[in-house]
Every structure is written in C-alpha cells, then in structure tokens.
Amino acid sequence: MATVLYITANPHDDEKSYGMLVGKEFVHAYRSANPHDEVIHLDLYKMDIPQLDQDVFCGWGKLKEGVAFESLTEPEKMKLGRIGELVDQFVAADKYVFVTPIWNYSYPPVMKSYIDSICIAGKTFKYLPYIGRVGLLNDKKAVHIQASGSFLSPGSEDADLEMAHRHLKAIMDFVGVPSFEGIFVEGMAAKPDQEPAIKEKAVQQAREVALRF
Helix, strand or coil: CCEEEEEECCCCCCCCCHHHHHHHHHHHHHHHHCCCCEEEEEEHHHCCCCCCCHHHHHHHHHHHCCCCHHHCCHHHHHHHHHHHHHHHHHHHCCEEEEEEECECCECCHHHHHHHHHHCCECCCEEEECCCEEEECCCCCEEEEEEEECCCCCCCCCCHHHCCHHHHHHHHHHHCCCCEEEEEEEECCCCCHHHHHHHHHHHHHHHHHHHHCC
16 A cells, blocks of 8 residues: 655636646546545645745754754744654655645745655755665655646747746756656646646646546
8 A cells, every 4th residue: 555645836726826726636546546545635734844944954963963852942942843644654654645726836835844854865855975865765656737827838839937836846866756747737727728728738637647546
C-alpha cells in the first residue's frame, strides 16, 4: 500500500478553482485504480506551517552547537518541532500531488513555506565530501497540477515568465525525486470562449496520469 500526499495551496475549492477541480478528478481516478492506497489531503491554508524566521534559525544554530532541544525557547521548540513533523510526513509518503494556482507568475506564499519545511538536510537531502548535495527521496514520484489564466506551460510564448512549476521541479530534483510531471490547466482568461474545452482537456489528462501514477 502506498501513501499519497495531496498537497493543495489554494484558498478556493473545486467549485471556484479549475486547478482544484482537476485535482479532485485526479484523486478520484487514482483512488479508483488504487483502492488500497492512502491519500492524505494537506490543505496548506488550513495548516500550521512555520516560516523560516529568527526563532527557526536561532533554534537550528543552538542545536548545531550541541544545545539540547529541551533547552530551546518555547517558540523555537514549537516551530522546529512542527517543521520536523512536516518533513517526516513528507519523507514517509511515497507519492506527491501538488495543486497550485499561478499568482504573479509563481505560486501562493504558503507553498514556499511548505517547501522550506521539507527541504531539511539529513532528511530529504545530504552533503557528501567530494560529491556535494545528494537527494534522498530517490524512490518517490510527484505530479504538479497548475492552473493559470494565461499560457505559461513549457513551450508556450510566455513560458520564460513562469516560476512556479520550474521552481517545484528544481526542488524535486534537489531532494532526489526522479519522476515529476506537470498537468497544466491554462488559458481560461486569454481565451474565455474555450474554457469548457480547456477544462475537459486537463481533466482527461489528469485521469490518464492518475492511472499510471
């Protein structure tokens, strides 16, 4: 049995968001094909996700110097403990499905905070002498469902402006995830008359990807 983290960073539900709708269809198809797998929904807008602030960096610095975790300040313990929970959950899972909208050519800040919480040395990557950084999640796979009003997917005219999918791909490479695929729901604002066709195309792609995920 595999564990799938369904990670969404959108304040809207599937009735207001094309990306969330396509994500819902992906999960439905996946569960139908893999009834024994566990799918855990992480709604980042409803979760406690610490930002990398002074408490976090001070806490990490103290631990590196040999200070016991119990001797940290309460804010340091709370934030570092929560980051530990998030990264351990991420490492324990087998597959990841990210669902994000494009905001100003990137994704919502809550997704960046989550990424910062799972990029932890010794957990998802490590440094080796003479080799450098090595990702540790070599047996995982990931899919990114991204919605945008304009056309930003690889090969489109404005693809060089897109920062979200490209950054997430870089992060998956960083932590060693070997399989990463994108599903793009895009062009609804640029071509509103084609919204139904855009939606149907993305839903069909999501179902196909889910069956082999």
